[in-house]
Amino acid sequence: MSSSSGGAQEALARHSRIALWAGLALLLAAPFIGLYPVFMMKALCYAIFACAFNLLLGFTGLLSFGHAAYLGAAAYATGWLVRSAHLPPELGVLVGTAVAALCGLVIGSIAIRRQGIYFAMITLAMAQMLYFVFLQAPFTGGEDGLQGVPRGKLFGVIPLESDTVLYYVVLAVFVAAFLFIIRIVHSPYGQVLKAIRENEPRAISLGYDVDRYKLLAFVLSTAIAGLAGSMKTLVLGFATLTDAHWSLSGEVVLMTLLGGLGTFAGPVIGAFTIIGLQDFLSDRVGSWINVIIGAIFIVCVVAFRKGFIGELLAWQKRRGAGK
Amino acid sequence: MEIFGIPIQAFLGQLLLGLVNGSFYAMLSLGLAVIFGLLGIVNFAHGALYMIGAYVAFVALDRFGINYWFALILSPLVVGALGVLIERTLLKRLYKIDPIYGLLLTFGLALIFEGVFRYWFDVSGQSYPVPELLEGATNLGFMVLPNYRAWVVVASLTVCLGTWFLIERTRLGAYLRAGTENPALVQAFGVNVPVMVMLTYGAGAGLAALAGVLAAPVIQVTPLMGSNLIIVVFAVVVIGGMGSILGSILTGLALGLIEGLTKVFYPEASSIVVFVIMAIVLMIRPAGLFGKEK
Numbered sequence: 001m002s003s004s005s006g007g008a009q010e011a012l013a014r015h016s017r018i019a020l021w022a023g024l025a026l027l028l029a030a031p032f033i034g035l036y037p038v039f040m041m042k043a044l045c046y047a048i049f050a051c052a053f054n055l056l057l058g059f060t061g062l063l064s065f066g067h068a069a070y071l072g073a074a075a076y077a078t079g080w081l082v083r084s085a086h087l088p089p090e091l092g093v094l095v096g097t098a099v100a101a102l103c104g105l106v107i108g109s110i111a112i113r114r115q116g117i118y119f120a121m122i123t124l125a126m127a128q129m130l131y132f133v134f135l136q137a138p139f140t141g142g143e144d145g146l147q148g149v150p151r152g153k154l155f156g157v158i159p160l161e162s163d164t165v166l167y168y169v170v171l172a173v174f175v176a177a178f179l180f181i182i183r184i185v186h187s188p189y190g191q192v193l194k195a196i197r198e199n200e201p202r203a204i205s206l207g208y209d210v211d212r213y214k215l216l217a218f219v220l221s222t223a224i225a226g227l228a229g230s231m232k233t234l235v236l237g238f239a240t241l242t243d244a245h246w247s248l249s250g251e252v253v254l255m256t257l258l259g260g261l262g263t264f265a266g267p268v269i270g271a272f273t274i275i276g277l278q279d280f281l282s283d284r285v286g287s288w289i290n291v292i293i294g295a296i297f298i299v300c301v302v303a304f305r306k307g308f309i310g311e312l313l314a315w316q317k318r319r320g321a322g323k
Numbered sequence: 324m325e326i327f328g329i330p331i332q333a334f335l336g337q338l339l340l341g342l343v344n345g346s347f348y349a350m351l352s353l354g355l356a357v358i359f360g361l362l363g364i365v366n367f368a369h370g371a372l373y374m375i376g377a378y379v380a381f382v383a384l385d386r387f388g389i390n391y392w393f394a395l396i397l398s399p400l401v402v403g404a405l406g407v408l409i410e411r412t413l414l415k416r417l418y419k420i421d422p423i424y425g426l427l428l429t430f431g432l433a434l435i436f437e438g439v440f441r442y443w444f445d446v447s448g449q450s451y452p453v454p455e456l457l458e459g460a461t462n463l464g465f466m467v468l469p470n471y472r473a474w475v476v477v478a479s480l481t482v483c484l485g486t487w488f489l490i491e492r493t494r495l496g497a498y499l500r501a502g503t504e505n506p507a508l509v510q511a512f513g514v515n516v517p518v519m520v521m522l523t524y525g526a527g528a529g530l531a532a533l534a535g536v537l538a539a540p541v542i543q544v545t546p547l548m549g550s551n552l553i554i555v556v557f558a559v560v561v562i563g564g565m566g567s568i569l570g571s572i573l574t575g576l577a578l579g580l581i582e583g584l585t586k587v588f589y590p591e592a593s594s595i596v597v598f599v600i601m602a603i604v605l606m607i608r609p610a611g612l613f614g615k616e617k
Contacts, residue, residue: 116422120365120426121561125555125558128555257427294431294433296431301417
């Protein structure tokens with residue numbers, strides 16, 4: 001049994017490596033095969049966001065239902081720093097990410113005091129509080145948001161005005177974030193997170209300070225979500241209240257669930273699917289877009305909980321077992 | 324007459340408005356707590372059901388000339404039936420899996436309802452007239468009391484206490500509480516638990532709709548009125564802890580009052596005060612004011 005399942009696992013690992021390289025090749029070639037770069041950049045930013053969210057829900061078992069707040073906090077911070085304080089883009093992104101991590105630290109240390117469904121409600125409520133802060137604060141531009149954020153020059157030399165150049169910068173950031181998350185999950189620390197997800201009381205009884213592990217996971221996840229928000233501001237040139245709204249917090253759950261919870265590539269595929277769908281449908285169906293998103297949500301929860309990648313893996317496993 | 328430099332009429336007016344909001348928090352968090360107790364589902368669609376309740380009253384009056392008093396009965400029945408339908412077709416598939424999925428499914432439902440009502444009614448909102456019987460205001464000497472607002476507080480308190488009585492003091496309530504503790508055993512004693520679960524969700528939905536009808540004349544009826552409220556109600560539920568019925572009622576009212584007071588003294592903070600209180604309560608008493616530590 002061990003030899004056959006080992007062989008199946010090897011085949012699976014080989015297949016996933018091939019798929020990952022193929023995906024990367026596709027992303028590298030994207031500007032030359034006619035894929036609209038601004039759309040691709042936007043989708044990549046949301047893919048980073050979904051991967052960050054997946055680190056929490058998929059690999060730690062914590063449902064943060066207010067993740068848009070961190071994306072929004074970083075988006076506003078970067079927008080303000082680059083536009084009004086004339087900081088170079090790399091510093092703007094760095095500080096934006098740090099701001100999101102700080103928000104994550106404060107909110108996370110409050111939210112981890114409860115488990116399960118309460119954790120979700122607390123993170124949602126705290127995110128709503130941040131939303132109201134952004135609505136009223138003097139530096140966020142209220143209902144209009146921050147418009148006309150310049151892209152500037154990376155490290156003072158590489159002008160980012162060209163979509164193609166910025167695309168490769170965003171792609172590099174995406175690949176770095178993606179690899180960083182794989183590294184976290186496969187580290188001894190990631191194994192402890194998995195243990196907490198599977199059985200928290202057991203992890204406590206084994207002597208792990210579960211709260212500290214969870215808080216660090218929360219801060220890492222919010223920092224990466226912030227990175228996504230900062231990059232998004234640079235790409236699109238604005239930061240608005242939509243970035244921090246609860247509906248985006250819901251959408252990132254859907255991206256992750258649709259692509260495959262607890263898989264590496266799943267959130268990326270989910271993000272591209274949802275952003276692509278919104279882009280395609282926005283001028284065709286108007287306000288029905290929310291109805292469609294809601295319907296996909298329900299179908300996912302009732303009948304498709306493994307998501308694309310999860311179903312694919314399960315199918316591979318069945319095929320391997322059938323041999 | 325003034326209190327802390329604020330005219331007493333304005334002060335008491337805000338306090339009353341806070342109490343009105345608090346009554347809605349109480350009714351909604353009560354429904355959430357009962358549904359969570361028996362179904363283990365945090366019903367994100369609760370806000371949407373409250374919104375639909377208000378719209379049923381609006382459409383009933385606008386298209387069919389059905390008045391407020393009939394709407395108070397009709398709307399909870401319609402929305403309760405919708406709740407039963409939701410429970411039978413969707414929620415019952417989720418009882419054996421992680422409660423997180425229940426939250427996500429009802430979130431999807433809320434998006435659908437909101438989207439459909441936005442298509443039908445636009446986001447701008449409709450106003451619903453105060454019923455003739457409750458128009459005007461009564462002068463109490465120290466303040467002028469708008470009759471309708473007083474009625475909302477009295478009516479929702481009566482409904483809340485009635486629900487409390489039903490759950491804590493009747494045989495049906497005893498079945499319900501037993502079902503919360505151990506559904507398999509209650510089923511073995513001959514109680515039809517699936518039907519009880521279905522009716523509980525329907526009743527929770529009806530309660531939300533009733534709150535919606537009561538709210539219709541005080542606020543603008545808009546498709547977004549539910550989602551704006553439900554997140555605050557979640558915070559209320561976290562503060563109170565979902566363990567106790569009376570606890571949810573008291574917490575809801577108290578937070579409404581505190582919100583009203585904040586509006587008087589520091590209006591900028593009025594939209595976040597409930598969340599700040601939630602954070603403080605979590606630091607001092609993580610299980611919530613009336614929750615039991617597990």
